Amino acid sequence: MHAKHIVVRGLTKKFGDFTAIDQLNFDVFSGEIFGFLGANGAGKTTAIKILCGLSYPSSGEVNVAGFDVYTQTEQLKMNIGYMSQKFSLYEDMTIYENIRFYGGIYGLGRKELHAKSEQLIRKFGLVNERNSLIADIPQGWKQKIAFSIAILHDPKIIFLDEPTGGVDPITRRQFWELIYEVSGNGITVFVTTHYMDEAEYCHRVSIMDEGKIVAIDTPNNLKSSFGAANMDEVFVKIARGAEK
């Protein structure tokens, strides 16, 4: 049995009278690709903020990478990576500067940072482009570099918040191959997406609706229990069903 990298019990978050998330219970295991789905406003962002140590729960227990979200948020942050489509690289810094900057923020030592930067630049064949501004490189490269930077400090878990929004279909696929690669190396991947074909790539997915997790299972089991041909149908059935 794999170790649990995320343990969530009875997680609830209220804003005034409004319950944004309501009694969430789930585990995510080491090396797992866990898809965190839900309609806009279902509570995904609120939950991710708590899991990343950026916001406290109103009640419930949450442990991420072995750290408690009430008392150990600093250690927690050192052991996770975060990447989203919206917040990513600094456009007016070079590839190399971005790597050094983020590596520094994540607390890598000088030697380690040097070694890791070189390794990353070689891995993507960017030796000649290392001094190119991020603004000048193709979207696909940005995506891969942003992802690699988010795991530069060898986190146990990487949170990917809509990492592929607006990206072309080839780049999207290359990105998922990177995800498989790091998951194979034992890093846990926690990912949100609005692309339902991407939900199929996850080992397990949870679907949130109005602050609650209404389904959690492997894509195959969800499809058979909802009598759906694909995850898009599962999602629509859940969301439309919940309206009634």
Next chain:
Amino acid sequence: MIWIDNISKSYGERLALDSVSIQVDENEIFGLIGPDGAGKTSLFRILCSLIVPDSGKARIGNLDVVKDYRKIRKIIGYMPGRFSLYQDLTVEENLEFFATIFGTSIKENYDLIRDIYIHIEPFKNRKAGELSGGMKQKLALSCALIHRPEVLILDEPTTGVDAVSRKEFWEMLSRIREEGITIMVSTPYMDEAQLCDRVAFLQNGKLLTINTPEGIIQAYPKDILSIQSDNLYGVLMDVRNYPLVHSSLLFGHEVHYTEKGKSINQYQLKEYLKRKGHANVEMNLMKPGIEDSFLELMKE
């Protein structure tokens, strides 16, 4: 209704649009499909008379987008990709503002926006900045429609929107079309191409193809095989090294596979995968989808 003739546009050294020509028929839903940076927004801004092309011409109806820009602005409704309403005005104030600017009133064109506005009307005293993503989208669409434009231009209205809201949005579009409005809409979602009458694929400022969704699928040049396995990633990696492979791409729970020749030798492929340790694979010939076509065109 819309004539785009050989339009080019550069920003400094970067060529955003490279001799793009498109004609959109009256009352059509025309989709502009392409990833970030393809040039979709630049083209829309030119049509809306917000920027001027370096070369080429564009007309909406009989109006030139450069010379007749004042008139153009009266007959189009534009919903930009970024939420651009007044965040500190309420829902109703925003709508009233846009109605007044165009010399009309909410009452006059209420029937056109009714189906959309009815969802946000209960919140009409809420500030626009405090609406959820889905409600902002409905308000923006209402504001773009309130002067009953002849042409509606929507720049990525469904980006970042969940699968269910996306479906609802497209249902709204087909109702708007029934009112006689021509719609040009851009999207990075390939599945939405299916919902347009015709689509253009745009990549790096160049037009890859224009056709009906069905026409695009029919033009797909090869047989295509769906492969399923419990070790899909492993199959994908091994198939890539198979000598006859032309393309092999992940599609949800299956790999879509084509060979260098038009047809596929399934037996030989199955034997190869067996040797690589994939005994339990299922293979079926399938009809290509829009995304298969787009990926193939990108490859060329």
